[in-house]
Amino acid sequence: MSRKSFKKIVKEGVCDTFIVWKDEFRKVIRDAGVVIFFIVAPLGYPLLYCFIYDNEVAKEAPMVVVDNSGTVRSREFIRLCDATRDIRIVGRTANMEEAKRMLHEKKAFGVMMIPSDFSKKIVRDEKSYVILYSDMSSLLYYKAFLTTLTDVSLEMGEDIQVKRMVGSTEREQKVASTPIEYKNVTYFNPQNGFASFLIPAVLILIIQQTMLMGIALLNGSARDNNTFRDLLPMQRHYRGTFRIVFGKSLCYLMVYSVVSVYLLWCVPMIFSLPQMGDGYSILAFILPFLLSCVFFSLTIVGFVRDRESSFVLFIFMSLILLFASGVSWPAAAVPWYWKSFSYLFPSTFGIQGFIKMNTMGATLNEVRLEYVALWIQTFLYFVGACLVCRWQIIRSDRKYREMNR
Amino acid sequence: MICTREARSMASRPLYLFGMILAPLFTTLFFLTLMGEGLPKDLPIAVVDNDNSQVSRRVVRQLDAFKQTEVLMHSANFSEARRAMQEGKVYAIFYIPENLEKDVLASRQPKISFYLNNSYLIAGSLLYRDLRTISVLGSAAVAKEFRTARGQTEEQAMIELQPVAVDTHLLGNPLSNYAVYLCNLIIPGVYNILIMLLTIYALGMELKQNTAHVLLRLSKNNMFVGLFAKMLPHTLVYFAVITLIDVILYEYMQFPCNSGLVPMLADSYMLVLASQAMSIFLFGLLPIMRLSLSAASLISVVSLSISGFSFPVSEMHYVLQCWSNVFPLRHFFLLYVDQALNGLGFAYTWHNYLALSLFLFLPFFVIRRLKDVYLNFKYVP
Numbered sequence: 149m150s151r152k153s154f155k156k157i158v159k160e161g162v163c164d165t166f167i168v169w170k171d172e173f174r175k176v177i178r179d180a181g182v183v184i185f186f187i188v189a190p191l192g193y194p195l196l197y198c199f200i201y202d203n204e205v206a207k208e209a210p211m212v213v214v215d216n217s218g219t220v221r222s223r224e225f226i227r228l229c230d231a232t233r234d235i236r237i238v239g240r241t242a243n244m245e246e247a248k249r250m251l252h253e254k255k256a257f258g259v260m261m262i263p264s265d266f267s268k269k270i271v272r273d274e275k276s277y278v279i280l281y282s283d284m285s286s287l288l289y290y291k292a293f294l295t296t297l298t299d300v301s302l303e304m305g306e307d308i309q310v311k312r313m314v315g316s317t318e319r320e321q322k323v324a325s326t327p328i329e330y331k332n333v334t335y336f337n338p339q340n341g342f343a344s345f346l347i348p349a350v351l352i353l354i355i356q357q358t359m360l361m362g363i364a365l366l367n368g369s370a371r372d373n374n375t376f377r378d379l380l381p382m383q384r385h386y387r388g389t390f391r392i393v394f395g396k397s398l399c400y401l402m403v404y405s406v407v408s409v410y411l412l413w414c415v416p417m418i419f420s421l422p423q424m425g426d427g428y429s430i431l432a433f434i435l436p437f438l439l440s441c442v443f444f445s446l447t448i449v450g451f452v453r454d455r456e457s458s459f460v461l462f463i464f465m466s467l468i469l470l471f472a473s474g475v476s477w478p479a480a481a482v483p484w485y486w487k488s489f490s491y492l493f494p495s496t497f498g499i500q501g502f503i504k505m506n507t508m509g510a511t512l513n514e515v516r517l518e519y520v521a522l523w524i525q526t527f528l529y530f531v532g533a534c535l536v537c538r539w540q541i542i543r544s545d546r547k548y549r550e551m552n553r
Numbered sequence: 554m555i556c557t558r559e560a561r562s563m564a565s566r567p568l569y570l571f572g573m574i575l576a577p578l579f580t581t582l583f584f585l586t587l588m589g590e591g592l593p594k595d596l597p598i599a600v601v602d603n604d605n606s607q608v609s610r611r612v613v614r615q616l617d618a619f620k621q622t623e624v625l626m627h628s629a630n631f632s633e634a635r636r637a638m639q640e641g642k643v644y645a646i647f648y649i650p651e652n653l654e655k656d657v658l659a660s661r662q663p664k665i666s667f668y669l670n671n672s673y674l675i676a677g678s679l680l681y682r683d684l685r686t687i688s689v690l691g692s693a694a695v696a697k698e699f700r701t702a703r704g705q706t707e708e709q710a711m712i713e714l715q716p717v718a719v720d721t722h723l724l725g726n727p728l729s730n731y732a733v734y735l736c737n738l739i740i741p742g743v744y745n746i747l748i749m750l751l752t753i754y755a756l757g758m759e760l761k762q763n764t765a766h767v768l769l770r771l772s773k774n775n776m777f778v779g780l781f782a783k784m785l786p787h788t789l790v791y792f793a794v795i796t797l798i799d800v801i802l803y804e805y806m807q808f809p810c811n812s813g814l815v816p817m818l819a820d821s822y823m824l825v826l827a828s829q830a831m832s833i834f835l836f837g838l839l840p841i842m843r844l845s846l847s848a849a850s851l852i853s854v855v856s857l858s859i860s861g862f863s864f865p866v867s868e869m870h871y872v873l874q875c876w877s878n879v880f881p882l883r884h885f886f887l888l889y890v891d892q893a894l895n896g897l898g899f900a901y902t903w904h905n906y907l908a909l910s911l912f913l914f915l916p917f918f919v920i921r922r923l924k925d926v927y928l929n930f931k932y933v934p
Binding site for chain 2: 180181184185189197199200203205207251252253283286287288289291330331333336342344346348361422455456457460461463466467468471472477478479480481482485503504509515517
């Protein structure tokens, strides 16, 4: 074999890269399973999730009242609660037993019990209680009940205090009841919406998981179709580690750059989720994320024997990754060992960075930690992908030689 | 015969060991250790104390003493704190204006503010509670001094400050513990994903390895017997593992279980059977393994959201409310709430059991087609 000139090697390498790219793309569109994961799932899933969480908050949580007091004050309290956005009084019952029955029949999710001495205690200058029983089947309902009742009781309390103070000016009364005022500002997700909080994380996770599944399927098919049950076809063009890794990655990157624009830009816009970030910065951030996902997937699938096992191996991890990423469960409360575990996956940094940029309007400067981490992952998994690929070439070479012996 | 054949094939493939036993136990371990004591502790916040007086320092100290709040940084100005929030270092900012103490003494009603980052919903709402309490209490502490100065006793002052209070009773989950709330549904939910995928995998491998005719021969051409015997070893393993999970959750972790363990085991077993039946049905409809596996993974992942434990089903669109009923996990969740949390008897829960048992009839719709497929279908990779 004559030594090729360096120029020729580069030229051939680039050509082969493009051939691998083209081949891979053809495989992607021909395999129904891959199309499902690369195209259909990323298109459909976010729509479904947005539809599920469309209402954002639990409005008008149904509540039943047991008014044992039956006075003007207690009726006022009930009226004030009913008037809020969060609570709807669906019924009044004479006693606790009937109210509980309504809970069990799922007609209401909470009971407000006003004791018979409610007004009496207020008049006597004693502390008066409203008793809340909440069904714990939905935390959102519980939160609605608790905050509303607390708000109404504070409001009423202030009113009572002011009326009690005889002989002072209105201003004096107000100052005496609340010497320090407070103001609450909610940043980034002002309506406490569920979709605004969860969907951005889910979008990033969808990118990683569908890409992983799609690449796993592609590799599985390649192995199934191959005479030697190997990952690589026996062809002239598949004779170089970098050519294969670059060619394949280009194909996946091409598909996912389109998918990402849809997922990360169109979906938040269609469903009017928070979208504060600068588009170009997000683009700059997503590039290392996509790259690390591609190489991560190429590395992992080297260890998967057949196409079907990848479903069992990867799908169930989605939930674990979502929780480990520190969105639903605050990152500050994730134990260190799970935190280090989560650093293995691109989704962890992708989710954190994307939420900070998209929802909280951070720039690349504020997410530099995640940004650098993603580039490090890209590098490490690139080495991993090359090693896996190299190993495959050596193995198929050996088998080929054994065949021809 | 078929049972031993299936058991042998299960033992020979590490994937079954992984999916049936290791993965669910790993999931259990993950979620139980992740949530640890049930509520996140020491969530970091930033304090901007522009007053730096005795009153303001006392408020900050009290705030730091709350279990869920940790004052991570005292920043000199607001923009620094805000950047820390954008970097995700703190979840909230507590802002004390200049001249707080002076204004209080001069009855000028100064205003303290707190800023919450609600893109992390759980952290945001937990901190809201603490920050609001401290704001009201801080105010109350000052007001108390006012009143005692006027000659009221401390007790009188406290009552006057909060004449109406809310006394909360949480039915079933008295600690409002997130671990109780999430683990009991997520862990079976993840197992549900694995069961559906493994069932289809087992059915599909018969085609892929061209052994379907052996199965039919062994069952004397009776598809029902063949299917039943093939699934039985799987079911037994699932039962064993989910029993272990339930024992860990309700006995070892002592999560509330007002109905006792037995009804929860019944609920779990029904979930296993319903998922298996649903997977057989899916495979019968789509006998190409990779397509039915894709369908099963999409369905089983969605079922976690649509079962309504994170966002109540009654707040979803009407169409979704109806659709939620075709997911076994939804009925599992309702049964869990009624049994473990509310401790209700069979009189209230029978309709969910009925729904779960209806899933068991699904395979009968596809059994003829499945036989046809097993006899004539050629596996195309």
